[in-house]
Amino acid sequence: MQIHTGKPAVPTATPNRQPFAWPKLLTENGRGIAFGGDYNPDQWPEEIWDDDIRLMEKAGVNTVALAIFSWDRIQPTEDRWNFGWLDRIIEKLGKAGIATDLASATATAPLWLYEKHPEVLPRDKYGHQVNAGSRQSWSPTSPVFKEYALTLCRKLAERYGSNPYVTAWHMGNEYGWNNREDYSDNALEAFRAWCRRKYGTIDALNQAWGTTFWGQEMNSFDEVLIPRFMGADSMVNPGQKLDFERFGNDMLLDFYKAERDAIAEICPDKPFTTNFMVSTDQCCMDYADWANEVNFVSNDHYFHEGGEMHLDELACSDALMDSFALGKPWYVMEHSTSAVQWKPLNMRKRKGETVRDSLAHVAMGADAINFFQWRASAFGAESFHSAMVPHAGEDTKLFRQVCELGETLRTLADAGVQGSELERSDTAILFSAESEWATRSQTLPSMKLNHWHDVRDWYRAFLNAGSRADIVPLKYDWSDYKTVVLPTVLMLSAVDTRRLADFAAAGGRVVVGYATGLIDENFHTWLGGYPGAGNGLLRDMLGIRGEEFNILGSGVEGEPEAIRLGAGGEVALEDAAALNGATTRLWQNDVTVTGDRTQVLAMYAGEEADEWELDGMAAVTRNPYGAGEAYFVGCDLDVADLTKLIRTYLAAPAQSQQSQANTDVLHTVRKSADAAFDFYLPRGKKEVELQGVEGEPVVLFQTERGEENGSYTVRRNGVLVVRR
Template sequence: MPIWYGGDYNPEQWPREVWDEDASLMRTAGVNLATVGVFSWSRLEPRDGEFDFEWLDVVLEKLHAAGVRADLATATASPPPWLTLKHPEILPVTASGVRLSTGSRQQYCPSSPLYRGYATRLVTALAERYGSHPALEMWHINNEYGCHVSRCYCDVSAGAFRSWLRDKYGTVDGLNDAWGTAFWSQTYSSFDEVFPPRDAPTFKNPAQLLDFDRFGSHELLECFRAEAAILRAATPDIPLTTNFMGFFKPANYWEWAKELDFVSDDSYPDPADDTAYLQSAMTRDLMRSLAGDKPWVLMEQAPSAVNWRPQNAAKSPGQMRAWSYQAIAREARGIMYFQWRQSIAGAEQFHSGMVPHSGTDTRVWREIVDFGAELKALSGVLPSTVAAPPVEAAIVLEWESWWALEQAARPTRLSYAAQISAWYKAFAQAGLRVRFVHPGADLGSYRVVVAPTLFLASEADLENLGAYARDGGTLIVTFQSGIVDENLRVRPGGYLGPLQRTLGLWIEEFTPLAVRPAALAGTVTSSSATWSEVVRLNGATVESEFTDGPAAGGPAITSNGTAWYVAADLAADGKAALVETILARLGLDLPRPVPGVEHITSQSDTYVINHNPLPYVVELDGTDLLTGKPARGLELPQYGVAIVRP
């Protein structure tokens, strides 16, 4: 299959005489796919019900003549000014009751039937006109759902929330029981009394907050489904997608991924951060996990600098290419950018483009052209199918646990994403490939599974994790796991639920460390950052103990067969030491990567990517697919890449 290469193309921002130059430059750059029309609603429908497709007809014909396929967007991410003037009620409302205005983007309430009606009318018109167009390769629905407005608190959303709750609970008594409304005199006598969790005097009902997060992700997904239904009916053979945003908290991507024909992602790591390549790698592994057994597309990245950080560093020479190969090594078969031509007006005018403000006599343009030629040569060489590496670790990732853990009124403030990231780095630095899994997934193929701070979990999911360990899989469970069920009801009697039996222990008390870390001694020596707890043993073996702090002398790390429990928020060295200990007990002697150098095995090929300032010499036998030279002894400069095929 080809490797898709291109970016967001916004010809409506430019006079028509530029369009011919665009087509010519795309041929020069090796572009074979352009995302068209993402923010063009006001151009496509300048007045209510009056469609103007003539300009898009011309653009698509020019792309087709240049051999560029179209990722045609539905343009529904930003309603035009005439629509919000006519129907201001579609504008979103914040938790504090402020109605947001037009003049930006994503200015719509996801639950608004008016918004959905106008959006689906536009999508229907696009499908009718371009469904059989020879340039059409795929549909791009909306854009970055929930990026700016992930939750709306208006009266329309309130009504939709009540309907969602009726469907879920059936009766208001069922809701009262699930939400624990006997606390603070919150008992409802009718669904009409229920509102979104708007700003309130103090802590809001935790179960209400969780259900509103579920509802919010669902309502965004319903917007997607409404458009997808039209496109699938009109063009059943044309795949469709919408762009994810990595570890994006408001949308449960496990549910979203089921709805897509292929997963796509927008990724903007900070070029000034020396460790950003690890965060970038983690995001690509998340997409690989969400995509399952299908390739995915890196839909957006910056050719150089973005424009929305306090300090917007430009990418160094070769950095864009290296980060792109991170995605290809993890089964991406599309490398795209935002955007094709750098804007001269608007809020993103200083966001880099494939064609920079300074034109084609620039480093950025030369890198774009050279990389395009390289990808074209690889298109017929790389496998088109996806296969998992032989040895992998799995990290349990649960969006609902993320929502629950980071609410207010918790034992201490914890970042779920930071916990996930820290364990990812520990595994990656030990040479393990990582997949992300839902706690209810089939875990049998993984040698090691870690469940970091799985605060919310169903009985079935906890049983699934326990069964994995009892069947011989190595399971690591960390603090603040199995604390509450799906309704945020605490599991009394030592927390952990069914995992108590698997882990051979129970938790007497949380003892968060507010002043200073507590040290650990034993099999694993480390300092813990923000957490300790009093652990009571019921068959487990103590591997390490707290040496100071409120839990001094008590278990910090335990094992019970192949099930491990970590009662401390281990520092990076502690996590690394624990992973090394576990790998040694498993008898896995994996090659340890040099810090800053990635070795990613993808079927028969090994990608070697050097993120370090110092050169790295490849030590693998085979041929580098990028140069055709023997791989062993090949010296890679900073951001150098080799693809070694035995």
Template sequence: MCAIAGEGVTVPAIIPRVTGLCYGGDYNPEQWPEDVWVEDVALMREAGVTLATVGVFSWAWLQPAPDRWEFGWLDRVLDLLHAGGIAVDLATATASPPPWFSTAFPASLPVTADGRVLHHGSRQAYCPSSPDYRAAALTLVERLAGRYGDHPALALWHLNNEFACHVPACFCDTSAEAFRGWLRERYGTVEALNDAWGTAFWSQRYDDWSEIIPPRATPAQHNPAQALDFRRFSSAEVLSLCVAERDLLTRLTPGVPVTTNLMPTFTGLDHWAWAPELRGEGRLVSTDHYVMGDHPASPAAQIAFAADVSRSLAAGPWLLMEHSTSAVNWQPRNFAKPPGRLVRDALGHVARGSEGAMYFQWRASVSGGERWHSGMVPHAGTDSRIWREVVELGRHLRALADVDGATVAAPVAILLDYESHWAQEQGSQPSADMTCFDEIARWHRALWRAGIAADVAHPEADLSRYPVLLAPALYALSDAGAANLTGRVAAGAHLLVGPYSGVVDEHDRVRTGGYPGALRDLLGVRIEEFYPLPAGATVALTDGAHGHVWSELGRANDARVLAAFAEGPVAGSPALTRRRHGAGTAWYVGTRLSDGFLGELLADVTAGAGVTPTLPGTPPAVEAVRRSHPDGTSFLFLLNHGDEPATVPAAGEDLLTGGVWAGPTQVPAGGVVVLREAAAAAPLSQVPAQARPAAVEAA
């Protein structure tokens, strides 16, 4: 990525061989005759492509038999791309073992909880714990590094592909033995494991490590702690594959950065454990995101959440490695994007920190399981709306080169713990409607509608730069996490906690003495009993608001009751409370408020902390996001998601058109304006402590 970002500002090149923002996508030349390859490179140049991901699913072409290697075709592809000025993100191709491998090593195939073997014939047909798979994969990686490590086209290594998206866990005997080894390292003794898992229940006490198996199909519910630990193990086991490839490539080709495409809204992995392994010198966090057509949230809100999670995981530069030009192929109804959305969706990610926009895939396939997935070159060819918008986006990304390296400063952190999500969404909970991840995204949408930028963060992370902390769904909370939140509130932060939070520890053991358990004293409330609501039912509160899904019986000890439940068996119990603690404030809401009332509550909490929208006065249909460089150079992205032009109280040079707005700025219907602001305040994190508002400094 570029080394120039604003006048007088130098940003270290994350991908040294790519200048400016990255643009391109997955390129699968093995699906096409060679006479198409030359045309592909010419079209990439026309579109402004700077980076092509090559070889993701090419293992069977690189190694068609155990003792035969064929690299000639890939040599020609990389040479063609380099001659066309296009850098290569070269995949290790380990994401899909070829049929010969699965035939030769049947024990490497993954097994489901009910004992079904998942055979080759699609992709990702391997057990993460298989030593045969690991050995073959690393041999392939070593061969690729030896042949292409010095190739002038090589700009980035792409490890595997979407790790664990189809097989987040394997239950075979090899995995069982690996699980036992992981447990021995975690607990040390069987006695300690019995205590953590609560095996006194249902006669589950273990006397020897050999008795322990993964949570395979059983007559009734699994031990929750066992199932939670297996999720942790499975995420760690897949991560070990990623780290093994990364370390081998770092040793063999030390000058070439590495990445893999995470999926932060996919909850099969603990991305807080993964992201640190992809940060730092010679590493890059990249992510994939696809809009869900039947999701209750708008595409723009989905993109904003995914991008904010990606930026937070990266804690620095990140790259959108995959999204779609139009329809995908794997949803029940695969909707095409209307005109204009291809550009707006891509720039929505760039606005929130991505160092470019990449796609799956370059040329739409004509065969295979993804033949109906859109591409940069669609089935209709270049005489198509998609192609014209692809070329338009390429022009825009070239015009935004100076944005590369600029960051987004967010004053709010939404607390997200993947392990807590795993625990909460196991069976035998008080209500199946008390989902976790969707609720976190819903709170994010409320902030998005208000124009307030937000990060996500783990509850045990350093939260000192955030004046506002939100915990929509934090079912499981460790003592360390509870102490961290208590300390931040004492130091001046404003914390809002949602219902059913803090009620169990990291082993999914209930914290006794009254809910919300680990946060009971901080919040100043004591809940005795949960009263889930019937499907679709609501409950009235004394302040005129309504809750859904959840209510609870309890009392406020030393918290101020702002609203109580007004009806039903919990009438009179606190529904919304506030308590001062040290220099900060801890809020608690004991039900799930409807979207409108949730927005009003978040407005009260953020206003009390001195947090304001990115651009006050922005029309509701316009999304405003600011990226800034350390010297104060800033870029204001204005994305109009409405059907009418909008007037925005902003001024600056529009990088996409070259025009200058003295203010206000007109944003076309469905369009995007990116302003280089003449003079903008430095991001909050860059402001010297003595210059910060008191409410912020206290946090």
């Protein structure tokens, strides 16, 4: 049925994207895998700097991010500048062959600025001033703050723009960490201007927000409000809140671009980046847009779970980063050598995980491995955050792992991994930042929806089924894939629905999740039955029509907490057991099959289904559409049940000659013009036996080579890399 052939092309984004440029190292040819981390020499007396550099050389560090939080040291008072310390450390690092990724230093402002101009402080939704003393205690829409920040940027560019040891610019730091939502008067005026640009007329805005509900119609843009606190039980207009999310993204992106452009006017020939915050517990910006404005894509990733979930989550986050990078290498700007200090319980990493996690990022397309931070702080809010040099010093297991990692990255660079690109899958799981924002609304049938977590669950299920999916932003071009999956893509515009229909009509496979396509880009509910996206086009593709949602909740006395699935009426005998006994615990669609050729692959069954009047109704369906097909997964399923569904109906062909036969192993391939590099990483706690592996071994970390050619034993947290 499929007519797509060959490997999918790299997803594409806007034609106005900044050109790709990778920061050079201070090696003879400027190449190598970048290795280092955030370095904060201003936290330490200068007597320790030489020892820092000695240890950096010992570990193989070749780059550091410098001056991220140093505005107060660079500009101690409004009329005094102090670059001497920064000159000295850049010079010391450079002479040791360590490149500087120089920050714009605007992540924190000096206290004198807040004292003189308290109006630059943001406000929370209750109207409370967000006080200074942490990071990003400033309003991105404050013209006063922007003037000071851009003056700093120009001063840095004038002083270091031609410095050969400064090879990249690191703008800000984790934009939106503390000021993603600003409810100040500056923000109100900026939001009104943003709405004026977007809608043109107040009538268009009233239509988009549906302001006739609850009598919210506005007569002019001067009446537009930001969604400040409206009472403990009040629900915010969802269209207004969604636009405020978009505005928050845009105002910070505009601030980043202003900083970047201020430096670029003086120093245009060095690449720019800023560190995203992409993990499956956070993705606060629409980074698909941000990726267009950097020369190379960077990310801060911190692990959240142990066991198999740890590696799977890392790979899932990295898969999205690889798409943001459009297949080009990308930069791990921060991760942790061991425990962090900002969770209620902070687990350390086990033996080998520091190296394994770093090499896993490389396996997923990264050409730079950096940590927060170089030396563990002796004071401050992050003093118990792990670092490359721990409190116990260099004679530690942790620092020895750091040194082993540096040597391993050098080995990979020498073998030619740098610049190679991650081989793509045939399947794309589509990610939408706006759908993630929308699932947080308090106006939905359930407040337990989470688009990003559902993306992660599908990603893990594909791994369990012996395949690996890519994760691609919905707004990018994914038309060259064979299969696209939409997990809880709550929001679908008419344009995107047409893209899906055209994709299926041309021979593609579309898999639609249970809470997908319910609202349009203005948070208006599509009418005529669920899922109504595209004025019913999505329903036509699927051959079903939903009337209601059945929402379950745990702990409701006398009510079922789960509903089982049984085999559908038109399933081949060999597939009948695939979803028989699968369980749904949150959301079930009450649907009628409307397509003449729609197959019911699974239905609700049993006493619990009968209790909710769902017994015998379709739960999972398949419908031919044009030359392709469309699946509807009408209820939430856990990873194990999604795995069964994928194995039975969505199994992708082998992704490479070295197909991932062992589902206990994460297997990726990076390719260059003259070589392919296979990475094998056990997903669980047990060692893994590999047979028939082709190629010459490059890295055997916690791995033994067997007696037979191509056989290896990869222990827990081990890594095998071979070159073909």
